[in-house]
Amino acid sequence: MTERMESTESVRAIALAAKAASRELGTTTGEKRNQALAAMAQALRARAPEIVAENSLDMEAARRAGTAESLLDRLMLDESRVEAMAAALEDLMVLPDPLGTVQVHRELYNGIELDRVSVPLGVVAMVYEARPNVTADAAGICIKTGNACVLRGGSLAARSNAVIARLLHEAAVGVGMPRNCIRALETTDRSATDELMALHGIVDVLIPRGGAGLIRHCVEHSKVPVIETGTGNCHVYVHASADEDMACAIVLNAKCRRYGVCNAAETLLVDRSIARSFLPGMLSALAHEGVLMHCDEEAYDCAIWTRDESGRTGIELNFVRATDEDWATEYLAPEIAVKCVDGIDEAIEHINRYGTKHSEAIVASDDGAAGRFVAGVDAAAVYVNASTAFTDGGEFGMGAEIGISTQKLHARGPFALEALTSYKYVLRGSGQVRM
Amino acid sequence: MTERMESTESVRAIALAAKAASRELGTTTGEKRNQALAAMAQALRARAPEIVAENSLDMEAARRAGTAESLLDRLMLDESRVEAMAAALEDLMVLPDPLGTVQVHRELYNGIELDRVSVPLGVVAMVYEARPNVTADAAGICIKTGNACVLRGGSLAARSNAVIARLLHEAAVGVGMPRNCIRALETTDRSATDELMALHGIVDVLIPRGGAGLIRHCVEHSKVPVIETGTGNCHVYVHASADEDMACAIVLNAKCRRYGVCNAAETLLVDRSIARSFLPGMLSALAHEGVLMHCDEEAYDCAIWTRDESGRTGIELNFVRATDEDWATEYLAPEIAVKCVDGIDEAIEHINRYGTKHSEAIVASDDGAAGRFVAGVDAAAVYVNASTAFTDGGEFGMGAEIGISTQKLHARGPFALEALTSYKYVLRGSGQVRM
Incomplete structure (x- = not known):
């Protein structure tokens, strides 16, 4: 029934229905919203076979279309993955209610009592690719924060998303949430995203989760x-004062821990003065992990020397000359750009020019240099003597990360539930008028 | 010299120069930035005759072009207005430094010390109309918050803005601020605004200050x-439980204190059950102030009755039938729409449909009704038994209001210096890598 309704409704009509739901949702208690999360988790568990069955159809179609293995893995749901989605919904229940918090209380000179109180944003639109777990994740986060949501998932996951959204909606409505509080668009063509993006005044925020193009x-x-959110062209800068073993370990971790993540390092910057001592060991270690190196002139010379010296160890050193394009490339792969710089000013300038304001690290034992780096680099997270791999809501001690913002307004860096709230000023008087 | 540079530079080049300045500006101390504000204030005072002379040329041209008196008044500068601009810059000096505040400090499980620290946004673009005082105001606020600014004022004030921006820039650079920290666009055609709006990644935020169209x-x-910012279609809703004298005083204040402001009431909503007792006195009082009333059917009947009854008092009652358009109109004039509603639900629905999420008031002695109104109305400021005229940074106890935001992200309601800051996470470790 829900499915039939959606397929004939315009994106605008769906968003308006969600807007109406958001009015009611915004006045529900945290307890009620937690009950909805419990019911939603329960529904996923109880109906896991149905979800997995729909997902199999998506998988079949995706395979027929020649989809890459890595995408298929993101798309695939089995019972244990459905269980993980349910558990994630339950994890939200224990987090404090983000709504109704009095952020500021002040009695004005005229006796008016002013409170600044946290409220939901209203309607949250999420646009994402073929990861059906995001459907449950986004719906749960929105219910927790009292927001209605309009979800537009990738076409490869259309059947999976539809059944998940329908079950979650039924479960939430079943315990008293307003109808249309969770809506998934059935149309998965790009024009649906474009329509969503035009709904200023109806949709309160749009969160794209996916590739740089989206x-x-x-x-x-x-x-x-x-x-x-998301794109991360992150750097590790090894200052002349660095402990070279520490630097090597940090670069390896930042580059090789996981290749496909936005907090992975993509460029290594090294002070020219230590290049000859530091780079051979560093490049060997990267070669040992199978990393292809895009080297500037000086690093290239080091790589040649390293290859010749280490030829007998049997490690194959893969390196090419870097082009300007490499400095701006987020490889998301076992590749790294390597560049020598004439000290901290050039490093900061390079990062501010090519970085994506995500995560940047310096390795240095000189506190002055570290301080200048921290002040001069424009990024959500700036590290001194630690790996960029820590940029993550969980690692930062937040609950339920939604994404990592690379913008500066509203939310920066890893963001969680509070980013889906706003506030209103409530002023209670006894007849005050302004002179 | 500065002027000549600007006239040949593209908007993009100016914004890039401001970006470069912002890097340096972001690392200045609060003390240095206060010194710049003092020097800027001093420059305005010392060069007031020059400013007034340039302004006279703007005024002449504007008069020749047949500009309305109200606009001419906004445009005009005399020595006392220049003094007020200088004093406003000095007022910023006493406010606490918004930068470098540690908002969160946490030691992570692995020993990394995490700090969330306030930082400038970077480059702030302000687009405004023919009010040259905004040039000084915006430049001062940006220097205080460590942001470079690109200012695009109205064409009527071109000469005034150019001289003010040039003097402020010289003064700021004279005490050590980076060149290009304050840049005014000389081109005042609309395309300059459009170019600014396209500079994602260079300009960090755009703040339009002006009419609804802009x-x-x-x-x-x-x-x-x-x-x-800014547009306010605000309502006062008089609930059946209201103290009618209080309601009348609040409506009069919200409507008539100043007509041209965004927190002025534009529609009066009255519970039908008290319309016959409340409206005649209310409409007479509005008529006494010369307010034209756009009445729904029931209010129209009350207006006829009131006119007939009060004919002998000599007050002329001006009223017409309201159309649907009136509910959505921000008159900014001595006009008000008047509508009877069937209780609080209809009032909330009407406000959420037609309001601009600015300021909304209920007059009620019933706490339950007040609570429902506060929870149900989606606006930056919601009042119980007080006038909407209080929505103002100064009245709310903030320093240096920049504007009143009607959006929900980043800043809502009256916003001040903090809205021009972001934060970064700074993480200091001793070689930590992520498992």
Whole structure:
């Protein structure tokens, strides 16, 4: 029934229905919203076979279309993955209610009592790719924060998303949440995203979760405010004062812990003065992990020397000459750009020019240099003597990370539930008028 | 010299120069930035005759072009207005430094010390109309918050803005601020605004200050994040439980204190059950102030009755039938729409449909009704038994209001210096890598 309704409704009509739901949702208690989360988790568990069955159809179609293995893995659901989605919904229940918090209380000179109180944003639109777990995740986060949501998942996951959204909606409505509090768009063509982006005044925020192309498209065309997430062209800068063993360990971790993540290092910057002592060991270690190196001239010379010296150890050193394009590339792969710099000013300038304001690290034992780096680099997270791999809501001690913002307004860096709230000023008087 | 540079530079080049300045500006101390504010104030005072002379040329041209008196008044500068601009810059000096505040400190499980520290946004673009005092105001606020600014004022004030920006820039640079920290665009055609709006990644935030048309244009077309300000279609709702004298005083104040402001009431909603007792006195009082009333059917009947009854008092009652358009109109004039509603639900629905999420008031002695109104109305400021005229940074106890935001992200309601800051996470370790 829900499915039939959606397929004939316009994106605008769906968003308006969600807007109406959001009015009611915004006045529910935290307890009620937690009950909804429990019911939603329960529904996923109880109906796991149905979800897995729909997912199999998505998988079949995706395989027939020649989808890459890595995408298929993101798309695939089995009972244990459904269980993980349910558990994630329950994890939200124990977090404090983000609504109704009095952030500021003040009695004005005229006796008016002013409170600044946290409230939901209203309607949250999420646009994402073929990861059906995001459907449950986004719906849960929105219910927890009292927001209605409009979800637009990738076409590869259309059946999976539809059944998950329908079950979650039924479960939430079953315990008293308003109808239309969770809506998934059935149309998965790009025009649906474009329609969503035009709904200024109806949709309160748009959060794209996906590749750089999707995010850029949203930032450039949305009339609805966007929280820009994700792309990370991160650097590790090894200062002349660095402990070289520490630097090597940090670079390896930042580059090789996981290749496909936004907090992975993509460029290594090294002070020219220590290049000859530091780089041979560093490049060997990267070669040992199978990393392809895009080297500037000086690093290239080091690589040749390292290859010749280490030829007998049997490690194959893969390196090419870097082009300007490499400095701006987020490889998301076992590749790294390597560049020598004439000290901290050049390092900061390079990072501010090519970085994506995500995560940047310096390895240095000189506190003055570290301080200048921290002050001069424009990024959400700046590290001194630690790996960029820590940029993550969980590692930062937040609950329920939604994404990592690379913009500066509203939310920066890893963001969680509070980013889906706003506030209102409530002023209670006894007839005050302004002179 | 500065002027000549600007006239040949593209908007993009100016913004890039401001970006470079912002890097340096972001690392200055609060003390240094206060010194700049003092020097800027001093420069305005010392060069007041020059400013007034340039302004006279703007005024002459504007008069020749047949500009309305109200606009001419906003445009005009005399020595006392220049003095007020200088004093406003000095007022900023006593406010606490908004930068470098440690908002969160946490030692992570692995020993990394995490700090969330306030930082400038970077480059702030302000687009405004023919009010040259905004040039000084915006430049001062940006220097205080460590942001470089790109200012695009109205064409009527071109000469005034140019001289003010040049003097302020010289003064700031004279005490050590980076060159290009304050830049005014000389081109005042609309395309300059459009170019600014396209500079995502260079300009960090765009704040339009002006009429509804300008703001809508920016919201719809900007790739740079916008803080939406200003338009206020505000309501006063008189609940059946209201103290009618209090309600009358609040409506009069909210409507008539100043007509041209965004916190003025534009629609009066009255519970039908008290319309016959409340409206005749209310409409007489509004008529006494010369307010034209756009009445729904029931209010129209009350107005006829009131006119007939009060004919002998000599007050002329001006009223017409309201159309649907009236509910959505921000008159900014001695006009008000008047509508009877069937209780609080209809009132909330009407406000959420037609309001601009600015300021909304209920007059009620019933606490339950007040609570429902506060929870149900979606606006930056919601009043119980007080006038909407209080929505103002100064009245709310903030220093240096920049504007009143009607969006929900980043800043809502009256916003001040903190809205021009972001934060970064600074993580200091001793070689930590992530498992």
